[in-house]
């Protein structure tokens with residue numbers, strides 16, 4: 001059975017949540033492989049609204065096992081809140097949720113350091129969510145991180161906490177002029193969390209190996225997106241982990257040969273939250289129109305997202321880095337009523353040089369602007385389209401233009417927020433699109 005990675009190809013918010021939700025009925029396991037509770041999905045099932053930050057939304061499908069991989073950093077208080085909300089609504093976690101023993105813990109000093117550091121940076125701040133995800137990865141790399149398995153050994157946990165606090169408290173007090181922590185105020189709640197989480201903490205890499213061997217199909221779900229990857233994204237305006245598909249292996253504990261399909265998700269246009277380069281950004285009425293029609297406002301903050309045209313230079317870069325086997329284009333419906341649609345096929349630098357590859361130097365990228373091809377738009381509403389032939393010719397031509405430019409077949413198209421509002425492309429393995437076969 002094919003195992004599949006779903007990865008964002010832009011700067012996040014591409015609609016991965018819905019794509020994962022559409023594929024989940026056709027797999028046995030969903031794994032989160034990086035990031036922390038700085039990502040998240042709101043999933044509406046019937047009249048119930050579920051807010052999930054660390055647990056894959058697959059948990060709402062009774063057949064599906066969900067794994068929080070070793071590449072994820074976990075805030076246990078926030079995770080338990082999610083778990084309790086699920087249990088209260090009758091969702092079974094026993095036998096469905098598995099947490100890697102090697103996943104690192106977000107400790108109370110991590111959000112404190114995150115916020116203090118952002119405040120100190122002032123106008124040069126990264127724009128983090130302040131949840132401590134970055135500082136938790138810092139500790140992981142510094143080999144002083146505390147992991148899930150440490151929660152199960154009180155003596156070891158206390159010892160690691162003491163070592164960390166001695167250092168963190170000095171940094172908080174002396175560098176940031178911030179409040180320090182007392183060991184008991186962390187130890188007591190964390191030992192309570194340990195009691196809650198113990199039944200779920202396990203060797204998830206071994207479990208995945210066994211499940212894959214026995215023919216289960218696994219979906220690896222990336223948080224954030226390629227252009228926010230700490231190595232390959234627009235550093236330093238990036239996240240603190242690796243969302244790219246290759247990281248699914250590291251963050252879940254499987255090998256590259258365990259993955260057969262890699263689908264990249266792109267909106268029909270581009271958005272970005274927070275600071276950092278954005279070569280196809282629109283600062284005009286059209287950008288406003290895309291923002292309004294696409295509802296491009298932050299889910300928690302309500303902050304308007306930056307908007308712009310589709311960027312094929314960046315998308316080609318993402319297709320190469322992730323070795324995409326399929327491209328998912330979401331929010332195509334947002335363009336209905338646009339007379340002309342522009343697509344950036346190259347960048348122009350401040351010195352008037354043109355690039356059809358993603359520039360590797362930060363200073364070039366920061367001043368690069370898109371050079372565009374213009375395609376005719378369409379008037380028709382796409383909400384009820386379910387097969388490629390239902391789409392207006394110009395919408396199909398737009399998709400073909402993108403697909404040919406990046407040399408990746410389109411597997412799925414989003415034509416509205418509803419989970420049924422999708423069009424399956426032709427290049428989809430049968431397993432993932434039985435609906436299409438039936439049509």
Ligand code: GDP
Pocket residue numbers: 008012013014015016017018040041042294330331332333334413414415416417418
């Ligand atoms: P993620 O952060 O990449 O997982 O993005 P989300 O799952 O939060 O999706 C962003 C928003 O876009 C959600 O409100 C979705 O309901 C909505 N959405 C997803 N796909 C489509 C689509 O094809 N058309 C429209 N109009 N909205 C969509």
